[in-house]
Amino acid sequence: MKFTEEHEWLRVEGDVVVVGITAHASEQLGDVVFIELPETGTEVTKDEEVCVIESVKAASDILAPIDGEIVEVNEPLADDPGKVNEDPMGDAWFFKIKAADASQMDDYMDEAAYNDFIG
Amino acid sequence: MGDLHRTPLFDLHVELGAKMVPFAGYEMPVQYPLGVMKEHLHTRAAAGLFDVSHMGQVILRGDSYDAVATAFETLVPMDVLGLGQRRQRYGLFTNEAGGIDDDLMFANRGDHLFVVVNAACKDADIARMKAALEPGVTVEVIADRALIALQGPAAEAALARLNPAVAEMSFMDVATVDLNGSECWVSRSGYTGEDGYEISVPANEAEGLSRALLAMGEVEAIGLGARDSLRLEGGLCLYGNDIDTGTSPIEAALTWAIQKVRRPGGDRAGGYPGASRIAGDFAEGVARKRVGLAPEGRAPMRAGTELFAAETGGDPIGTVTSGGFGPTLGAPVAMGYVGSAQAAVGTTVYGEVRGKRLPVTVAKMPLVPANFKR
Numbered sequence: 459m460k461f462t463e464e465h466e467w468l469r470v471e472g473d474v475v476v477v478g479i480t481a482h483a484s485e486q487l488g489d490v491v492f493i494e495l496p497e498t499g500t501e502v503t504k505d506e507e508v509c510v511i512e513s514v515k516a517a518s519d520i521l522a523p524i525d526g527e528i529v530e531v532n533e534p535l536a537d538d539p540g541k542v543n544e545d546p547m548g549d550a551w552f553f554k555i556k557a558a559d560a561s562q563m564d565d566y567m568d569e570a571a572y573n574d575f576i577g
Numbered sequence: 578m579g580d581l582h583r584t585p586l587f588d589l590h591v592e593l594g595a596k597m598v599p600f601a602g603y604e605m606p607v608q609y610p611l612g613v614m615k616e617h618l619h620t621r622a623a624a625g626l627f628d629v630s631h632m633g634q635v636i637l638r639g640d641s642y643d644a645v646a647t648a649f650e651t652l653v654p655m656d657v658l659g660l661g662q663r664r665q666r667y668g669l670f671t672n673e674a675g676g677i678d679d680d681l682m683f684a685n686r687g688d689h690l691f692v693v694v695n696a697a698c699k700d701a702d703i704a705r706m707k708a709a710l711e712p713g714v715t716v717e718v719i720a721d722r723a724l725i726a727l728q729g730p731a732a733e734a735a736l737a738r739l740n741p742a743v744a745e746m747s748f749m750d751v752a753t754v755d756l757n758g759s760e761c762w763v764s765r766s767g768y769t770g771e772d773g774y775e776i777s778v779p780a781n782e783a784e785g786l787s788r789a790l791l792a793m794g795e796v797e798a799i800g801l802g803a804r805d806s807l808r809l810e811g812g813l814c815l816y817g818n819d820i821d822t823g824t825s826p827i828e829a830a831l832t833w834a835i836q837k838v839r840r841p842g843g844d845r846a847g848g849y850p851g852a853s854r855i856a857g858d859f860a861e862g863v864a865r866k867r868v869g870l871a872p873e874g875r876a877p878m879r880a881g882t883e884l885f886a887a888e889t890g891g892d893p894i895g896t897v898t899s900g901g902f903g904p905t906l907g908a909p910v911a912m913g914y915v916g917s918a919q920a921a922v923g924t925t926v927y928g929e930v931r932g933k934r935l936p937v938t939v940a941k942m943p944l945v946p947a948n949f950k951r
Contacts, residue, residue, distance in 0.1 A: 488802070489614035491902035492875050492909070494931075510931065512877050514613040514802060514902055536875075540614075 460563060461572035462523050467547060468566060474529060474554045475563065479511070479520065482576050484546040487513040490539040495531040496553055502528060504562060509552050511542070523566070525558040584630035585723045585780040586787060593791075593798050601696035603631040606800040613802035617904040620769055620807055621945075624729035625799035626790050633699030634719035634777055637690040637710065645690045648714045649683070652705065654826065654849045656836035660685045665749045665764045667834050669826055670702060675854025676822040677829065678705070680814060682775075684751040684764060691751070691762065693724070693775075695816050722762075723783030728773035728807075730948060731795040736774055739789060743774060748949040757786045769804070770811025770947045803904075810903045810910055812869055812942030818880055819867060819898045819912055825851075827858035828914070830867040830942070865895060866920040869942035870911040870928075874935055877901050877909040878928040884915055885927045888934050894919055897928060905945045915939065 460468040465483035469476040484490065492512040502508050502522040509520035531553045535541055541550040557563070567575060581604045590597060595606030606628065608616060619625055639645040646657040655668045665684040672678045679698040684691045694702040706716045727736055737744040739756045746752060746765040754763045762777040778786050790796045805815070814820045820829045838845050841856045872878050882897040900911030911928075919926050922941050927934035 488608065489612055489902075489904075491614075492877055494876065512902075514806065514904075517877075517879070539875075543612075 459569060460566035461569065461575075462521075462566055463575065464521055465576075466520065466523055468523055468563065470563065471554070473560070474556050475524060475526075476551050476554050477520070477523060478551040479542065479546055480572070481546045484543050487511070487515065487518065487542075489514045490542040493536050493539045493542070493552070495533070495536055496528045498528055498531055500528045502526065502555065511539075520552060522555065524555060524562040526555040527558075528553050529556045530554040582631070584628055585783045586628045586630065586725075589784050589787060590628065590798075595798070595800060598801070600801060601631055603696060605631060606798070608800040608802045609798050611797060613800070613806065614904045616797065616799045616803035617806050619797045620729045620771060620799055620803060621905050622729070623795040623797070624727055624731040624735050624773070624793075625769070625803070626787060626796050627726040627728065627799050627804055628723070628787075629726050629775070630723040630780075630783070631696035632724055633694040633696065633702060634722055634724060635692045635694065635703060635706065636717040636719060637692060637706065637714050638688070638717065639714040642685060642688060642690065645714050646685075648710050649690060650839070650845065651848060652709055652850070653681075653683075654835045654839050654852065654855060655683075656838045656845075657683065657690070658845070659836070659838060662687055663751050665751050665766055669831065669834060670705065671826070671849055671851040671855070672822055673850050674822075675825045675851030675858070677816075677820045677824055677826060678702075678822055680816050680820060682764070682766065686751060686753075686762070697817060719777070721780050722777045723780050724775065724777050725783065725787060726767050726769075726773060726775045727790060727796070728767045728769040728771045728799075729795075730772060732771070732773040733950070735790060735793045735796050738793065746774075748772070748951050757789045758782070759786055761786070765950065768811070768813055769807035770813065770943055770945055771807070772948055772950045805899075806901055806904060809899050809901060809912065810905055810943065810945040811947060812912065812944065814867075815899055824867075824914075825855055825858050825863065827855065828863045828865055828867065863917060865914045865916055867898070867912060867914055868920050869940040869944050870897065870900070870913055870926075870937050871940040871944060872909040872911060872928065872935060872937045875909065876930055876935060878911045878930060878935070878937060882911075882913075882928045882930060884913060884937070885929065885934055886916075886919060888927050888936075894926065903944065910944050911937070912942065
């Protein structure tokens with residue numbers, strides 16, 4: 459699993475990357491109350507805002523970690539946003555993205571580096 | 578957090594694991610480990626303990642209560658003189674333009690008036706009272722007392738364990754009560770839409786009283802985050818957001834707070850700052866009004882969201898002044914100002930969120946019915 463400085467986790471499944479937010483991020487956000495997921499089939503570029511997540515405190519954006527196509531979104535999550543607080547690293551994934559350039563994944567941190575990053 | 582003040586309960590908040598944030602010049606708990614959502618729901622289901630010691634507590638004394646009340650009526654458009662002994666009332670400091678400089682609570686405590694004002698405004702409020710009322714009335718700032726609130730349907734049962742007398746109080750009654758060995762000034766009131774109490778307690782005894790309450794099964798410590806969502810569901814204004822120096826009480830839908838005796842035609846009409854503007858609002862109506870707003874989807878509409886009459890085109894007809902997620906409703910909740918033409922309950926307006934206009938229904942306030950012990 460890889461991690462971004464935006465507190466996303468990225469899990470590679472074949473040529474698809476599953477994207478969610480880290481437990482650290484979900485704790486910082488507080489109770490998540492709303493998620494706007496991207497549309498399946500959308501072509502996205504790295505660092506584009508693709509998803510909105512709102513907690514009791516504030517709204518934040520989820521960025522596309524790599525170029526590619528959104529091939530699947532976690533529809534049930536939109537009806538149960540609190541899942542992001544309960545199981546951020548598991549069931550509460552946001553979307554799956556088919557990588558246009560798999561080498562973009564090399565930029566991201568491994569778990570040890572991420573743990574150092576969040577201190 | 579360099580120059581911030583701390584309340585007498587600071588150490589207790591830290592011990593309880595609170596996340597402390599700067600608020601109105603104080604380091605205050607925004608949430609405890611329970612989290613905003615569960616803290617909110619717990620308050621509506623049982624009882625929540627809030628530290629509101631950052632608010633200003635002031636005693637006004639003169640030759641008699643009536644003398645103080647008569648003087649205070651020059652600052653607020655409320656019936657102070659007619660307030661019964663051991664009764665409290667909601668009030669507003671108005672300005673010459675008829676806007677609101679702060680909202681407050683005041684209580685007739687027999688020989689004096691006890692006033693509680695917002696933390697962010699308290700220095701200005703105290704200066705205003707001193708300038709207007711002294712020397713005939715003395716303005717005593719109470720700096721050696723904490724203020725806590727116990728709110729929720731189980732508040733009565735919890736507090737009555739410390740002194741059964743509190744159960745006899747009705748909504749907006751005030752009393753001096755011994756709690757946990759401390760002389761407390763208690764009112765049956767709060768700012769959550771729930772039954773409950775606000776308790777002024779000597780600063781050095783506040784932690785002991787708070788611990789005695791928190792030791793009870795039904796009581797949890799609640800932070801400012803849940804306080805905000807509770808008051809929002811309760812249709813209660815946050816000064817600086819929902820009311821400010823530019824909003825008149827009539828625009829703010831606080832007409833109920835101006836008793837008939839102070840309105841045009843009343844025996845003691847006018848005589849407060851901005852009275853002519855407010856009399857004009859009574860006579861002619863207002864162009865905009867504060868309303869409750871129920872967004873139709875799940876997306877919260879935060880403060881600053883512009884409101885439109887139609888799904889496309891047109892200029893904004895208003896703005897959301899407070900908005901977020903209402904845990905009791907399980908849905909977003911907001912309040913804001915709309916044109917009088919859109920202010921009727923049931924009207925659909927549109928809030929622009931991230932470039933999309935989303936439908937929102939003008940709703941009767943409070944969105945969650947109040948649960949007071951009348």
